[in-house]
Amino acid sequence: MNKTVQELAIKENVQLNEDTNLLIFEAPDLKEDLLPGQFANVLVKDSTTTFLRRPFSIYDFDKKTGSFSLIIKKVGDGTRKLCQFNAGEKLSVIYPLGKSFSLPNRDEKVLLIGGGSGIAPMMIMAKAIAHLTSEIHILLGARAAKDHIELEKFEKVGKLHLTTEDGSLGEKGFVIHHSLFNDIKSFDRIYTCGPNPMMKAIGDIAIENDVPCEVSLENMMGCGFGVCLCCVTDTHDKGHQCVCTDGPVFNAKEVKW
Amino acid sequence: MVNLKVKINDIELKNPVLTASGTFGYGYEFSDFIDLNRLGGFVVKGTTLHPRQGNAYPRMAETPSGMLNAVGLQNKGVDYFIEHIYPKIKDVDSKVFVNLSGSTVEDYIIGAEKLNEVKGLAGIELNISCPNVKEGGMAFGVTCPGAEAVVKAVREVYDSTLMVKLSPNVTDVAEIARAVEGAGADSISLINTLLGMAVDAEKRKPILSTVTGGLSGPAVKPVALRMVWQVANAVKVPIVGMGGIMNATDAIEFLLAGATAVQLGTANFIDPEVTVKVVEGIEEYMNRHNISDIHDIIGGLQL
Ligand SMILES: Cc1cc2nc3c(=O)[nH]c(=O)nc-3n(C[C@H](O)[C@H](O)[C@H](O)COP(=O)(O)OP(=O)(O)OC[C@H]3O[C@@H](n4cnc5c(N)ncnc54)[C@H](O)[C@@H]3O)c2cc1C
Ligand SMILES: Cc1cc2nc3c(=O)[nH]c(=O)nc-3n(C[C@H](O)[C@H](O)[C@H](O)COP(=O)(O)O)c2cc1C
Ligand code: FES
Numbered sequence: 001m002n003k004t005v006q007e008l009a010i011k012e013n014v015q016l017n018e019d020t021n022l023l024i025f026e027a028p029d030l031k032e033d034l035l036p037g038q039f040a041n042v043l044v045k046d047s048t049t050t051f052l053r054r055p056f057s058i059y060d061f062d063k064k065t066g067s068f069s070l071i072i073k074k075v076g077d078g079t080r081k082l083c084q085f086n087a088g089e090k091l092s093v094i095y096p097l098g099k100s101f102s103l104p105n106r107d108e109k110v111l112l113i114g115g116g117s118g119i120a121p122m123m124i125m126a127k128a129i130a131h132l133t134s135e136i137h138i139l140l141g142a143r144a145a146k147d148h149i150e151l152e153k154f155e156k157v158g159k160l161h162l163t164t165e166d167g168s169l170g171e172k173g174f175v176i177h178h179s180l181f182n183d184i185k186s187f188d189r190i191y192t193c194g195p196n197p198m199m200k201a202i203g204d205i206a207i208e209n210d211v212p213c214e215v216s217l218e219n220m221m222g223c224g225f226g227v228c229l230c231c232v233t234d235t236h237d238k239g240h241q242c243v244c245t246d247g248p249v250f251n252a253k254e255v256k257w
Numbered sequence: 258m259v260n261l262k263v264k265i266n267d268i269e270l271k272n273p274v275l276t277a278s279g280t281f282g283y284g285y286e287f288s289d290f291i292d293l294n295r296l297g298g299f300v301v302k303g304t305t306l307h308p309r310q311g312n313a314y315p316r317m318a319e320t321p322s323g324m325l326n327a328v329g330l331q332n333k334g335v336d337y338f339i340e341h342i343y344p345k346i347k348d349v350d351s352k353v354f355v356n357l358s359g360s361t362v363e364d365y366i367i368g369a370e371k372l373n374e375v376k377g378l379a380g381i382e383l384n385i386s387c388p389n390v391k392e393g394g395m396a397f398g399v400t401c402p403g404a405e406a407v408v409k410a411v412r413e414v415y416d417s418t419l420m421v422k423l424s425p426n427v428t429d430v431a432e433i434a435r436a437v438e439g440a441g442a443d444s445i446s447l448i449n450t451l452l453g454m455a456v457d458a459e460k461r462k463p464i465l466s467t468v469t470g471g472l473s474g475p476a477v478k479p480v481a482l483r484m485v486w487q488v489a490n491a492v493k494v495p496i497v498g499m500g501g502i503m504n505a506t507d508a509i510e511f512l513l514a515g516a517t518a519v520q521l522g523t524a525n526f527i528d529p530e531v532t533v534k535v536v537e538g539i540e541e542y543m544n545r546h547n548i549s550d551i552h553d554i555i556g557g558l559q560l
Contacts, residue, residue: 003289005529043527051474052319052526094529222317222324223526227282229302229328230317239310240331 001032003097003225007090011067013083016149020117021083022059024069025093034061034068035100036125037216037249041224042070042082043092050078055221055244057120057193058096060127068095071149073117097224098248101125101191101214108188109135112158113175113202115194116142119150121216125191126157137161137187139178141198145169176201185209192216196257203252213252219243259543260550261536263297263517265495266418266443268352268379270297270518273551274508274536277499277522278303278356278382278422279328280473284346290529295536297518298352300382301338305357306364308334318455318464323474323501324523325453327467330358330387335368339375352379354420358387362397362410369415380418383411383442386426386449387471398424398449401436412441420497423447423488425477430484431491438492445488446497446520448481474523475501482514489515489556503531505538515556 012024039057044050061068074080085091101121104110110133114122119140126136136158142148145168154160162170163178171178175198184190184205192202193216206213222228226245234256235241241250261272275298276284283301284293293299311331318325332338338355346353355372359365365383372381385398385407397403408421421437423430425448434445450471455464463469481500489496498516501523502508508519524531539551548554 005290049321050319051322052324092528220315220317222326223280223529225286225529227280227286228317228326228526229279229311229331230326232311232314232316232331234314240314 001034001096003094004029005092005094008093009090010085010087012087013085015083016071017146019074020149021072021074022069022150023072023082023085024067025091026066027061027068028066030061030063030066030068033063033128034058034096034124036128037101037121038096038098039224039248040068040070040093040095041097041221044078044081045085045091047078047081050081052222053094053224054078054082055097055218055224057216059120059123061124071117071120094224098244099246101216101249104129104132104189107133107135109133109137109186111137111139111180111187111190113139113190113192113194114141115175115198118192118194118198118216118218119154121193122191123150123153123157126154130157137180139163139175139180141175141194174198174201176205181205184211187211189213193218199252200257203255203257206252214249215252215255216248217243217250217255218248259540259548260552261540263495263551263555265420265497265518266380268418270352272297272536272539273512273518274532274539275299275352275354275497275518275520276525276532277520278384279326280522280525283342284349284353287525287529291533294350295533296351297536298354298379300354300356300520301342301346302332303330303356303358303384303387304332304335304338304368305330305359306335306368308332308337313466315464315466316470318470320453320455320472321476323472323476325455325465325470325472326450327465327470329467335371339371343375343378347377354378354380354382354418356382356384356422358384362407365407366410366414369411373415373417378417380420380443381411381415382420382422382446383408384422384449386422386424398433399427401432404433405436405440408437408440408442418443420444420446422449424449425480425484425500426452431487434488434492438494442494444495444497445492446499447488448477448484448500451477451480473501475503477501478507482510485511485516486514486558502535503527505535505542508535508539509542509554512551512554513556513558515558517555
């Protein structure tokens, strides 16, 4: 699907917990699949503090109803303001941007790991690979039980595993402390999105154990479509690569953290 | 029908709206969004003789009504541009300028000689004003002798239109403009970014890997307008104005201050269709004010 910039109406704005909202957009022109890992760059309308657009991973989409959704965690002025818009209001959105995760082979055992707002691309990914394999494990990490969101939906698309830092839900610790990692070699592929230290730790373990691993980076972006060269990540073979167009998905082996 | 055509040296632009270097890639990145043929012209990413990796991440910081960047001229070098990129854009019905940068006069000369062989290129925009690399142009652009030396040297080897892009990080921009005109520039474009800085108070660290970077966007517009006005009063060559232009009204303000054409930079990040909207907006302004020729706006500030 070609990139477009469009004024899209908010179909629903659902508060998921105290600092995270689900924004569903009406996208009547949506005729093709959005790909797992792709993102949308949203203009924060009428803001005096937020000048540039803000990028968010596609969480889910539905071609039949013509809609897609984003999960937005309030971390600053831009995200706080975005979570305040009501159904019916329109926002300028550039989408779809970026490259997709690569798909697993048939019947491979796959582990999707999301931390914080990095859980978003794991929903669209789980749905995109459902026809290829039934061995989809989803591991989500958060600080505490109240920070875990959308669990019923995740349960429907894979075998769900959870960690919390305070032990209030699932296993205690960071995602890499989860018992799944005791037998990490049993997985054929790992896909992850979340804070950089988490992705680096997962990437290192995957490389050590020879499990192919892809990470989805969240570098700060100026444009989101490859022209400002502000979002680069350094890589082993190709030097600086744009996270917005060469990524956001990279093979964990490529990234120089 | 209103006349939007303007001339920069002997290059005719179908309208006075160009794009600013480093904010428009090589043009084709925008082909999903706009019809490139509608632009007066576009200036491609800063190009150097040898490939450059640019500065380390983070290279960007958002600031009130603008942004700082410290990209540091990441590009694949002039040979790669000529061989692999130019063929993809040469057939666009618009004028292509190459933003050329260097760290020595010799680099500029060799780069210009290579570009002189490229058929169909409208011209060079000589970048003597990049604040983001050591000796990366700005060293030349902030003194009259420095600016004069590099423009003279390039003029000797380059036959097509030579536009020279000035830095705002100087005490007297008119003086530099006169030196550049005297050295053979066909046109002057300004402003490049203003040297700035951003700090993360919580971490007690600079946000940019390079500590300082170049400020662009609406925050710089009043400074840019003032400088365009000063330079317009100091030289005869056509001026291409930029700095914080977000819409047609902003563009018209620059034309009134004396710019023959304008460039849009940071605005492309906010709205990738902005260039075409500005062309349409200028037309609408002219119709509303019963102006049939764009030249009646250029320098038309009523004092
Ligand atoms: C490809 C991509 C996909 C993303 N997907 C999601 C998503 O699905 N859901 C979601 O909630 N967020 C996502 N993000 C992060 C989101 O874009 C930022 O949280 C948002 O831009 C912050 O804007 P703000 O104005 O609220 O915060 P600001 O006021 O700009 O910043 C507040 C704090 O957040 C930090 N911050 C700002 N931008 C980023 C960033 N890109 N990455 C990490 N830290 C940042 C700042 O350093 C600062 O400390 C994604 C980012 C990228 C690049
Ligand atoms: C991300 C970024 C990269 C830039 N790269 C270049 C460059 O390579 N060469 C150059 O002459 N100017 C460069 N500029 C400066 C712009 O061309 C322009 O002079 C400046 O941004 C002011 O205009 P604006 O406020 O419309 O952006 C860059 C600006 C930005 C924001
Ligand atoms: S955000 Fe501009 S190039 Fe990636």
